[in-house]
Amino acid sequence: MQLLEPSEPQPVRHSSGELLLKIIAALFVLAVLAVSTSVAQDQIDPVSASPGLYRVLLENEHVRVVEYRIEPGQKEPWHTHPAKVMYVIEGGTLRITLTDGTSFISSEQAGDAHWMGPVGLHFGENIGHTPIRIVMVEVKAAAGLVPAEDADSLRAIVAPDQ
Numbered sequence: 001m002q003l004l005e006p007s008e009p010q011p012v013r014h015s016s017g018e019l020l021l022k023i024i025a026a027l028f029v030l031a032v033l034a035v036s037t038s039v040a041q042d043q044i045d046p047v048s049a050s051p052g053l054y055r056v057l058l059e060n061e062h063v064r065v066v067e068y069r070i071e072p073g074q075k076e077p078w079h080t081h082p083a084k085v086m087y088v089i090e091g092g093t094l095r096i097t098l099t100d101g102t103s104f105i106s107s108e109q110a111g112d113a114h115w116m117g118p119v120g121l122h123f124g125e126n127i128g129h130t131p132i133r134i135v136m137v138e139v140k141a142a143a144g145l146v147p148a149e150d151a152d153s154l155r156a157i158v159a160p161d162q
Contacts, residue, residue: 019103019149031035034086042080042121043080043081043082044079044121045070045079045080046061046066046076046077046079046080046160047066049076049077049079050076053067053069053070053074053076054068055069057135060142062139062141063137063138063139063142064136064137064140065135065136065137065141066135066139066146067133067134067135067136068132068133068134068136069131069132070094070124070125070131070136071126071131072092072127072129072130072131073125073126074120074125074126075123075125075126076123076124076125078099078121078123079120079121079122079134080120081116081117081118081119082138082139083116083117083120083138083141084115084116084136084138084139084157085113085114085116085136085139086111086112086113086114086134086135086136086137087113087114087134087135087136088109088110088111088112088113088132088133088134089135090131090132090133091107091108091109091110091112091130091132092107092108092126092130092131093106093107093126093129093131093148094106094107094108094124094125094126094127094128094132095124095125095127096122096124097122097123097124098120098121098122099123104155106124108132108134111159125152
């Protein structure tokens with residue numbers, strides 16, 4: 001058996017146009033990945049995050065109607081919300097916690113209806129003694145609105161009277 005001596009690697013030669021196309025293609029792929037990762041991180045669907053707490057009642061190209069039910073002492077995972085109308089069926093007390101560690105209390109009263117713009121990353125906990133049940137109508141045409149993420153802005157949306 002005869003062993004061949006390793007040869008020096010030969011450089012791969014590309015024309016300048018071919019190299020430019022490869023660079024553009026690579027940058028395009030990186031840009032698409034960055035945008036899709038950013039969108040995925042920025043929006044966490046509550047129904048996907050907490051299927052035991054959120055139930056889709058109706059969905060079409062205009063709206064998604066979601067029922068939310070959380071028992072006393074129950075805490076939900078981190079999630080976001082698109083713009084929506086909320087109708088409180090059974091009221092109670094929620095503690096809403098934001099990514100910066102701040103939290104505030106939201107007292108929900110049966111029969112109340114509210115418009116809410118998009119809400120950034122947060123989680124809720126039922127700190128009251130009764131189950132809370134809310135129906136949310138998410139407006140898909142409002143999906144491009146910017147979410148409120150700081151405590152003052154979110155408190156103004158969620159608990160305007162406090």
